[in-house]
Amino acid sequence: MPEQLGFDLPRVAALRRADFLVAPSNAVALAMIEDPATDKLVLSGPDGSGKTHLAHIWAAQRDAKILPATALREDAVPNLAQGSVALEDVPLIAGDPEAQTALFHLYNLVLAEGHALLLTGRSVARDWGLTLPDLASRITAAPAVSVQVPDDALLAAVLAKLFADRQLTPKTDLIPYLIRRMDRSFAAAGAIVERLDAASLAQKRPLSRSFAATLLDKEDPGAR
Template identity: 25%
Template structure:
Protein backbone atom coordinates (compact mmCIF):
# COMPACT_ATOMS: atom_id res chain seq x y z
CA UNK A 1 0.00 0.00 0.00
CA UNK A 2 3.02 2.30 0.19
CA UNK A 3 2.66 3.18 -3.47
CA UNK A 4 -0.94 4.29 -2.98
CA UNK A 5 0.11 6.53 -0.10
CA UNK A 6 2.86 8.11 -2.20
CA UNK A 7 0.43 8.80 -5.03
CA UNK A 8 -2.16 10.34 -2.71
CA UNK A 9 0.48 12.71 -1.31
CA UNK A 10 1.66 14.00 -4.68
CA UNK A 11 1.10 17.78 -4.93
CA UNK A 12 -0.62 17.67 -8.31
CA UNK A 13 -2.92 20.38 -9.62
CA UNK A 14 -4.10 18.25 -12.53
CA UNK A 15 -6.23 15.18 -11.90
CA UNK A 16 -7.95 12.89 -14.36
CA UNK A 17 -10.44 14.81 -16.47
CA UNK A 18 -13.89 13.20 -16.46
CA UNK A 19 -14.19 13.55 -20.23
CA UNK A 20 -10.78 11.98 -20.96
CA UNK A 21 -12.12 8.55 -21.90
CA UNK A 22 -11.62 6.20 -24.83
CA UNK A 23 -15.21 6.89 -25.90
CA UNK A 24 -14.36 10.57 -26.24
CA UNK A 25 -11.22 9.99 -28.29
CA UNK A 26 -11.41 10.32 -32.06
CA UNK A 27 -8.88 7.97 -33.60
CA UNK A 28 -8.14 8.93 -37.18
CA UNK A 29 -5.31 6.60 -38.19
CA UNK A 30 -4.23 5.68 -34.68
CA UNK A 31 -6.52 2.68 -34.16
CA UNK A 32 -3.70 0.25 -33.38
CA UNK A 33 -2.18 2.59 -30.80
CA UNK A 34 -5.54 3.11 -29.10
CA UNK A 35 -6.23 -0.61 -29.02
CA UNK A 36 -2.81 -1.37 -27.52
CA UNK A 37 -3.28 1.31 -24.85
CA UNK A 38 -6.68 -0.18 -24.02
CA UNK A 39 -5.03 -3.57 -23.55
CA UNK A 40 -2.34 -2.06 -21.33
CA UNK A 41 -4.98 -0.36 -19.20
CA UNK A 42 -6.31 -3.78 -18.17
CA UNK A 43 -2.80 -5.17 -17.64
CA UNK A 44 -2.64 -7.02 -20.94
CA UNK A 45 -0.63 -6.67 -24.14
CA UNK A 46 2.76 -4.99 -24.20
CA UNK A 47 4.32 -3.86 -20.94
CA UNK A 48 5.64 -0.59 -22.36
CA UNK A 49 4.06 1.84 -24.82
CA UNK A 50 5.52 5.17 -25.91
CA UNK A 51 3.40 7.71 -27.79
CA UNK A 52 4.35 11.16 -28.97
CA UNK A 53 2.73 14.07 -30.72
CA UNK A 54 2.32 17.81 -30.69
CA UNK A 55 -0.18 19.89 -28.76
CA UNK A 56 -3.70 18.64 -29.38
CA UNK A 57 -2.66 15.26 -30.75
CA UNK A 58 -4.44 13.49 -27.90
CA UNK A 59 -1.51 11.90 -26.05
CA UNK A 60 -2.50 13.23 -22.62
CA UNK A 61 -6.12 12.26 -23.27
CA UNK A 62 -5.14 8.66 -24.01
CA UNK A 63 -2.98 8.36 -20.90
CA UNK A 64 -5.84 9.58 -18.73
CA UNK A 65 -8.28 7.35 -20.60
CA UNK A 66 -6.07 4.37 -19.76
CA UNK A 67 -6.26 5.24 -16.07
CA UNK A 68 -10.04 5.65 -16.23
CA UNK A 69 -10.30 2.26 -17.93
CA UNK A 70 -8.01 0.62 -15.39
CA UNK A 71 -10.00 1.98 -12.49
CA UNK A 72 -13.30 0.91 -14.03
CA UNK A 73 -11.84 -2.62 -14.14
CA UNK A 74 -10.82 -2.55 -10.49
CA UNK A 75 -7.12 -1.88 -11.15
CA UNK A 76 -5.13 0.79 -9.34
CA UNK A 77 -3.40 3.24 -11.65
CA UNK A 78 -1.78 6.64 -11.62
CA UNK A 79 -1.41 9.46 -14.13
CA UNK A 80 1.71 11.56 -13.55
CA UNK A 81 2.23 14.75 -15.58
CA UNK A 82 5.97 15.20 -15.24
CA UNK A 83 5.81 18.86 -16.23
CA UNK A 84 4.23 19.37 -12.79
CA UNK A 85 6.58 17.04 -10.94
CA UNK A 86 9.93 18.12 -12.32
CA UNK A 87 10.47 20.59 -9.46
CA UNK A 88 10.01 17.82 -6.92
CA UNK A 89 12.18 14.83 -6.10
CA UNK A 90 12.39 11.74 -8.33
CA UNK A 91 11.54 9.91 -5.12
CA UNK A 92 7.90 10.15 -6.28
CA UNK A 93 8.68 7.04 -8.35
CA UNK A 94 9.42 4.95 -5.26
CA UNK A 95 7.16 1.90 -4.79
CA UNK A 96 5.03 2.73 -7.84
CA UNK A 97 5.85 -0.67 -9.27
CA UNK A 98 3.12 -2.03 -6.99
CA UNK A 99 0.56 -0.38 -9.27
CA UNK A 100 -0.68 -2.38 -12.28
CA UNK A 101 -0.79 0.67 -14.59
CA UNK A 102 1.34 3.82 -14.65
CA UNK A 103 0.91 6.63 -17.18
CA UNK A 104 3.77 9.12 -17.38
CA UNK A 105 3.02 12.25 -19.37
CA UNK A 106 5.35 14.95 -20.75
CA UNK A 107 8.52 12.98 -20.09
CA UNK A 108 10.39 15.50 -22.24
CA UNK A 109 10.41 17.65 -19.09
CA UNK A 110 12.84 15.31 -17.33
CA UNK A 111 14.95 14.40 -20.37
CA UNK A 112 18.55 15.40 -19.80
CA UNK A 113 18.18 15.47 -16.01
CA UNK A 114 20.52 12.75 -14.70
CA UNK A 115 18.64 12.12 -11.43
CA UNK A 116 15.23 11.87 -13.07
CA UNK A 117 16.53 9.71 -15.91
CA UNK A 118 18.14 7.27 -13.49
CA UNK A 119 15.00 7.14 -11.35
CA UNK A 120 12.88 6.49 -14.44
CA UNK A 121 15.29 3.79 -15.59
CA UNK A 122 15.00 1.96 -12.26
CA UNK A 123 11.21 2.36 -12.17
CA UNK A 124 11.01 0.86 -15.64
CA UNK A 125 13.00 -2.18 -14.54
CA UNK A 126 10.97 -2.64 -11.36
CA UNK A 127 7.68 -2.34 -13.25
CA UNK A 128 8.81 -4.86 -15.84
CA UNK A 129 9.84 -7.34 -13.14
CA UNK A 130 6.52 -6.82 -11.34
CA UNK A 131 4.51 -7.40 -14.52
CA UNK A 132 2.94 -3.94 -14.61
CA UNK A 133 2.18 -1.74 -17.60
CA UNK A 134 3.77 1.65 -18.34
CA UNK A 135 2.48 4.15 -20.88
CA UNK A 136 4.70 7.11 -21.73
CA UNK A 137 3.90 10.27 -23.65
CA UNK A 138 6.03 13.16 -24.88
CA UNK A 139 6.08 15.84 -27.53
CA UNK A 140 8.93 14.33 -29.55
CA UNK A 141 10.15 11.01 -30.89
CA UNK A 142 12.51 8.99 -28.73
CA UNK A 143 15.50 9.87 -30.89
CA UNK A 144 14.66 13.58 -30.60
CA UNK A 145 13.69 13.53 -26.93
CA UNK A 146 17.11 14.31 -25.51
CA UNK A 147 17.44 11.28 -23.22
CA UNK A 148 21.12 11.11 -22.20
CA UNK A 149 21.11 7.81 -20.32
CA UNK A 150 21.65 5.16 -23.03
CA UNK A 151 20.16 2.34 -20.94
CA UNK A 152 16.95 4.34 -20.37
CA UNK A 153 16.62 5.14 -24.06
CA UNK A 154 17.06 1.47 -24.97
CA UNK A 155 14.41 0.47 -22.40
CA UNK A 156 11.91 2.94 -23.82
CA UNK A 157 12.53 1.46 -27.29
CA UNK A 158 11.80 -2.07 -26.07
CA UNK A 159 8.06 -1.58 -26.22
CA UNK A 160 5.61 -0.26 -28.78
CA UNK A 161 6.25 3.21 -30.19
CA UNK A 162 3.64 5.37 -31.93
CA UNK A 163 3.94 8.88 -33.35
CA UNK A 164 0.73 10.90 -33.77
CA UNK A 165 0.22 13.59 -36.38
CA UNK A 166 -0.50 17.15 -35.32
CA UNK A 167 -4.24 17.87 -35.50
CA UNK A 168 -5.43 19.47 -38.74
CA UNK A 169 -8.74 21.21 -39.34
CA UNK A 170 -10.53 18.03 -40.42
CA UNK A 171 -9.38 16.19 -37.30
CA UNK A 172 -10.49 19.02 -35.00
CA UNK A 173 -13.89 19.09 -36.68
CA UNK A 174 -14.31 15.34 -36.15
CA UNK A 175 -13.26 15.61 -32.50
CA UNK A 176 -15.71 18.46 -31.92
CA UNK A 177 -18.54 16.53 -33.53
CA UNK A 178 -17.75 13.40 -31.51
CA UNK A 179 -17.62 15.31 -28.23
CA UNK A 180 -20.87 17.04 -29.12
CA UNK A 181 -22.56 13.76 -30.04
CA UNK A 182 -21.53 12.22 -26.74
CA UNK A 183 -23.22 15.16 -25.01
CA UNK A 184 -26.37 14.65 -27.08
CA UNK A 185 -25.50 17.70 -29.17
CA UNK A 186 -25.45 17.28 -32.94
CA UNK A 187 -23.02 19.57 -34.76
CA UNK A 188 -23.19 19.91 -38.52
CA UNK A 189 -19.99 20.01 -40.58
CA UNK A 190 -20.69 23.66 -41.40
CA UNK A 191 -20.97 24.66 -37.74
CA UNK A 192 -17.99 22.49 -36.76
CA UNK A 193 -15.80 24.16 -39.36
CA UNK A 194 -16.97 27.61 -38.22
CA UNK A 195 -16.14 26.86 -34.57
CA UNK A 196 -12.74 25.34 -35.37
CA UNK A 197 -11.75 28.34 -37.49
CA UNK A 198 -12.87 30.81 -34.83
CA UNK A 199 -11.26 29.17 -31.81
CA UNK A 200 -7.70 30.18 -31.03
CA UNK A 201 -5.19 28.16 -29.04
CA UNK A 202 -5.18 24.46 -28.28
CA UNK A 203 -7.95 21.88 -28.26
CA UNK A 204 -8.86 22.66 -24.65
CA UNK A 205 -10.10 26.08 -25.78
CA UNK A 206 -12.33 24.34 -28.30
CA UNK A 207 -13.76 22.09 -25.60
CA UNK A 208 -14.50 25.10 -23.40
CA UNK A 209 -16.41 26.64 -26.30
CA UNK A 210 -18.31 23.37 -26.73
CA UNK A 211 -19.33 23.41 -23.08
CA UNK A 212 -20.67 26.96 -23.41
CA UNK A 213 -22.57 26.08 -26.57
CA UNK A 214 -24.02 22.96 -24.98
CA UNK A 215 -25.30 24.97 -22.01
CA UNK A 216 -26.69 27.71 -24.26
CA UNK A 217 -28.39 25.18 -26.53
CA UNK A 218 -30.09 23.48 -23.60
CA UNK A 219 -31.16 26.76 -22.04
CA UNK A 220 -32.60 28.18 -25.27
CA UNK A 221 -33.84 24.82 -26.58
CA UNK A 222 -32.11 25.66 -29.85
CA UNK A 223 -30.09 23.61 -32.28
CA UNK A 224 -26.59 24.77 -33.06
CA UNK A 225 -26.63 26.92 -36.15
CA UNK A 226 -23.95 29.31 -37.28
CA UNK A 227 -25.98 32.44 -36.34
CA UNK A 228 -26.81 30.97 -32.92
CA UNK A 229 -23.16 30.07 -32.26
CA UNK A 230 -22.05 33.53 -33.38
CA UNK A 231 -24.54 35.19 -31.04
CA UNK A 232 -23.66 33.00 -28.04
CA UNK A 233 -19.91 33.41 -28.46
CA UNK A 234 -20.13 37.04 -29.62
CA UNK A 235 -17.92 36.36 -32.59
Protein backbone atom coordinates in the same frame (compact mmCIF):
# COMPACT_ATOMS: atom_id res chain seq x y z
CA MET B 1 -37.30 29.81 -28.93
CA PRO B 2 -34.69 32.13 -27.37
CA GLU B 3 -31.08 31.64 -28.45
CA GLN B 4 -28.84 29.72 -26.06
CA LEU B 5 -26.28 31.79 -24.22
CA GLY B 6 -23.10 30.66 -22.49
CA PHE B 7 -23.05 30.02 -18.75
CA ASP B 8 -20.04 29.56 -16.51
CA LEU B 9 -20.72 25.87 -15.82
CA PRO B 10 -18.23 23.25 -14.61
CA ARG B 11 -15.99 21.94 -17.39
CA VAL B 12 -15.59 18.19 -17.27
CA ALA B 13 -13.29 16.45 -19.75
CA ALA B 14 -14.71 13.06 -20.71
CA LEU B 15 -11.76 10.64 -20.65
CA ARG B 16 -13.45 7.24 -20.68
CA ARG B 17 -13.00 4.69 -23.46
CA ALA B 18 -16.57 5.32 -24.59
CA ASP B 19 -15.74 8.99 -25.10
CA PHE B 20 -12.73 8.36 -27.33
CA LEU B 21 -13.23 9.32 -30.98
CA VAL B 22 -11.65 6.67 -33.20
CA ALA B 23 -10.28 7.66 -36.60
CA PRO B 24 -7.49 6.54 -38.97
CA SER B 25 -5.14 9.01 -37.29
CA ASN B 26 -5.41 7.33 -33.88
CA ALA B 27 -6.70 3.80 -34.48
CA VAL B 28 -3.27 2.13 -34.33
CA ALA B 29 -2.41 3.94 -31.11
CA LEU B 30 -5.70 2.89 -29.55
CA ALA B 31 -5.14 -0.74 -30.57
CA MET B 32 -1.73 -0.78 -28.88
CA ILE B 33 -3.10 0.98 -25.79
CA GLU B 34 -5.83 -1.67 -25.47
CA ASP B 35 -3.53 -4.64 -26.11
CA PRO B 36 -3.09 -6.38 -22.71
CA ALA B 37 0.17 -7.93 -23.92
CA THR B 38 1.82 -4.51 -24.21
CA ASP B 39 3.86 -4.21 -21.01
CA LYS B 40 5.74 -1.08 -22.10
CA LEU B 41 4.81 1.56 -24.66
CA VAL B 42 6.00 4.98 -25.79
CA LEU B 43 3.13 7.16 -27.02
CA SER B 44 3.89 10.35 -28.96
CA GLY B 45 1.86 13.02 -30.70
CA PRO B 46 1.28 16.78 -30.85
CA ASP B 47 -0.25 18.75 -27.99
CA GLY B 48 -3.95 18.10 -27.63
CA SER B 49 -3.85 15.06 -29.89
CA GLY B 50 -5.46 12.71 -27.37
CA LYS B 51 -2.40 11.34 -25.55
CA THR B 52 -3.87 12.08 -22.13
CA HIS B 53 -7.18 10.49 -23.12
CA LEU B 54 -5.33 7.39 -24.32
CA ALA B 55 -3.28 7.34 -21.11
CA HIS B 56 -6.49 7.34 -19.08
CA ILE B 57 -7.90 4.47 -21.15
CA TRP B 58 -4.65 2.54 -20.62
CA ALA B 59 -4.64 3.29 -16.88
CA ALA B 60 -8.29 2.31 -16.41
CA GLN B 61 -7.65 -1.09 -17.98
CA ARG B 62 -4.65 -1.74 -15.75
CA ASP B 63 -5.69 0.07 -12.58
CA ALA B 64 -2.57 2.19 -13.08
CA LYS B 65 -1.40 5.46 -11.62
CA ILE B 66 -0.96 8.50 -13.89
CA LEU B 67 1.44 11.30 -13.06
CA PRO B 68 3.49 13.96 -14.85
CA ALA B 69 7.13 13.05 -15.35
CA THR B 70 8.16 16.27 -13.62
CA ALA B 71 6.55 15.02 -10.39
CA LEU B 72 8.59 11.80 -10.28
CA ARG B 73 11.01 11.43 -7.34
CA GLU B 74 13.31 8.52 -6.62
CA ASP B 75 11.99 7.92 -3.09
CA ALA B 76 8.52 7.32 -4.58
CA VAL B 77 9.70 4.65 -7.02
CA PRO B 78 9.33 1.55 -4.78
CA ASN B 79 5.70 2.40 -4.01
CA LEU B 80 4.85 3.34 -7.60
CA ALA B 81 6.37 0.12 -8.91
CA GLN B 82 3.82 -1.95 -6.99
CA GLY B 83 1.48 -1.40 -9.93
CA SER B 84 1.38 -0.15 -13.50
CA VAL B 85 2.30 3.48 -14.17
CA ALA B 86 1.61 6.03 -16.92
CA LEU B 87 4.13 8.88 -16.98
CA GLU B 88 3.17 11.91 -19.07
CA ASP B 89 5.39 14.47 -20.83
CA VAL B 90 8.68 12.67 -20.30
CA PRO B 91 10.69 15.12 -22.48
CA LEU B 92 10.14 17.76 -19.78
CA ILE B 93 12.70 16.00 -17.55
CA ALA B 94 15.44 16.13 -20.20
CA GLY B 95 17.27 18.76 -18.13
CA ASP B 96 16.72 17.02 -14.78
CA PRO B 97 19.31 14.29 -14.06
CA GLU B 98 17.65 13.29 -10.77
CA ALA B 99 14.26 12.76 -12.43
CA GLN B 100 15.89 10.75 -15.22
CA THR B 101 17.60 8.52 -12.63
CA ALA B 102 14.25 8.03 -10.88
CA LEU B 103 12.62 7.09 -14.21
CA PHE B 104 15.45 4.65 -14.97
CA HIS B 105 14.80 2.84 -11.67
CA LEU B 106 11.04 3.00 -12.16
CA TYR B 107 11.33 1.60 -15.67
CA ASN B 108 13.35 -1.39 -14.45
CA LEU B 109 11.36 -2.06 -11.28
CA VAL B 110 7.86 -1.79 -12.77
CA LEU B 111 8.70 -4.35 -15.43
CA ALA B 112 10.58 -6.60 -12.98
CA GLU B 113 7.46 -6.65 -10.78
CA GLY B 114 5.37 -7.81 -13.75
CA HIS B 115 3.51 -4.54 -14.27
CA ALA B 116 3.25 -2.19 -17.26
CA LEU B 117 4.66 1.24 -18.10
CA LEU B 118 3.36 3.92 -20.48
CA LEU B 119 5.48 6.96 -21.37
CA THR B 120 4.21 9.93 -23.37
CA GLY B 121 5.80 12.88 -25.16
CA ARG B 122 5.20 15.23 -28.08
CA SER B 123 7.95 13.90 -30.35
CA VAL B 124 9.32 10.42 -30.98
CA ALA B 125 11.51 9.07 -28.17
CA ARG B 126 14.84 9.60 -29.92
CA ASP B 127 14.15 13.35 -29.82
CA TRP B 128 13.30 13.54 -26.12
CA GLY B 129 16.78 14.80 -25.22
CA LEU B 130 17.33 12.38 -22.34
CA THR B 131 20.93 12.50 -21.15
CA LEU B 132 21.08 9.33 -19.05
CA PRO B 133 22.38 6.81 -21.62
CA ASP B 134 20.90 3.65 -20.07
CA LEU B 135 17.48 5.29 -19.77
CA ALA B 136 17.56 6.71 -23.29
CA SER B 137 18.55 3.35 -24.78
CA ARG B 138 15.71 1.54 -22.99
CA ILE B 139 13.09 4.05 -24.04
CA THR B 140 14.18 4.27 -27.68
CA ALA B 141 14.14 0.45 -27.87
CA ALA B 142 10.62 0.17 -26.42
CA PRO B 143 7.54 -0.37 -28.61
CA ALA B 144 6.28 3.02 -29.81
CA VAL B 145 3.25 4.49 -31.55
CA SER B 146 2.30 8.00 -32.64
CA VAL B 147 -1.02 9.80 -32.88
CA GLN B 148 -1.28 11.53 -36.25
CA VAL B 149 -2.73 14.86 -37.43
CA PRO B 150 -6.56 14.66 -37.61
CA ASP B 151 -8.65 14.70 -40.78
CA ASP B 152 -11.73 16.94 -41.16
CA ALA B 153 -14.16 14.37 -39.76
CA LEU B 154 -12.12 13.78 -36.62
CA LEU B 155 -11.43 17.48 -36.14
CA ALA B 156 -15.16 18.18 -36.35
CA ALA B 157 -15.88 15.44 -33.81
CA VAL B 158 -13.20 16.78 -31.48
CA LEU B 159 -14.63 20.31 -31.67
CA ALA B 160 -18.09 18.94 -30.89
CA LYS B 161 -16.67 17.03 -27.91
CA LEU B 162 -14.80 20.08 -26.62
CA PHE B 163 -17.98 22.14 -26.74
CA ALA B 164 -19.89 19.32 -25.03
CA ASP B 165 -17.24 19.07 -22.30
CA ARG B 166 -18.04 22.71 -21.53
CA GLN B 167 -21.79 22.04 -21.71
CA LEU B 168 -22.12 24.27 -24.77
CA THR B 169 -24.27 23.74 -27.86
CA PRO B 170 -22.93 25.66 -30.91
CA LYS B 171 -25.05 26.52 -33.94
CA THR B 172 -24.88 23.85 -36.65
CA ASP B 173 -22.88 26.03 -39.06
CA LEU B 174 -20.18 26.92 -36.53
CA ILE B 175 -18.00 23.79 -36.54
CA PRO B 176 -17.64 23.54 -40.37
CA TYR B 177 -16.70 27.22 -40.39
CA LEU B 178 -14.09 26.76 -37.66
CA ILE B 179 -12.46 23.85 -39.50
CA ARG B 180 -11.90 26.11 -42.51
CA ARG B 181 -10.38 28.87 -40.38
CA MET B 182 -8.25 27.10 -37.75
CA ASP B 183 -4.90 25.33 -37.71
CA ARG B 184 -5.26 21.58 -38.21
CA SER B 185 -4.42 20.40 -34.72
CA PHE B 186 -6.16 19.35 -31.54
CA ALA B 187 -4.28 22.05 -29.65
CA ALA B 188 -5.78 24.68 -31.98
CA ALA B 189 -9.24 23.17 -31.48
CA GLY B 190 -8.89 23.41 -27.71
CA ALA B 191 -7.66 27.00 -27.89
CA ILE B 192 -10.43 28.20 -30.20
CA VAL B 193 -13.18 26.57 -28.14
CA GLU B 194 -11.75 28.17 -25.01
CA ARG B 195 -11.67 31.61 -26.67
CA LEU B 196 -15.21 31.28 -28.01
CA ASP B 197 -16.50 30.07 -24.65
CA ALA B 198 -14.93 33.00 -22.80
CA ALA B 199 -16.09 35.58 -25.34
CA SER B 200 -19.61 34.15 -25.50
CA LEU B 201 -19.89 34.26 -21.73
CA ALA B 202 -18.47 37.78 -21.47
CA GLN B 203 -20.63 39.21 -24.26
CA LYS B 204 -23.69 37.05 -23.57
CA ARG B 205 -23.79 36.01 -27.22
CA PRO B 206 -24.78 32.62 -28.68
CA LEU B 207 -22.13 30.43 -30.29
CA SER B 208 -22.84 31.10 -33.96
CA ARG B 209 -20.83 31.42 -37.17
CA SER B 210 -21.30 35.19 -37.28
CA PHE B 211 -20.14 35.57 -33.68
CA ALA B 212 -17.05 33.45 -34.37
CA ALA B 213 -16.29 35.40 -37.55
CA THR B 214 -16.42 38.70 -35.67
CA LEU B 215 -14.15 37.37 -32.92
CA LEU B 216 -11.60 35.76 -35.24
CA ASP B 217 -11.45 38.73 -37.63
CA LYS B 218 -10.80 41.00 -34.68
CA GLU B 219 -7.96 38.76 -33.46
CA ASP B 220 -6.48 38.22 -36.94
CA PRO B 221 -7.75 40.79 -39.45
CA GLY B 222 -5.71 39.24 -42.28
CA ALA B 223 -7.33 35.78 -41.97
CA ARG B 224 -10.13 34.72 -44.28
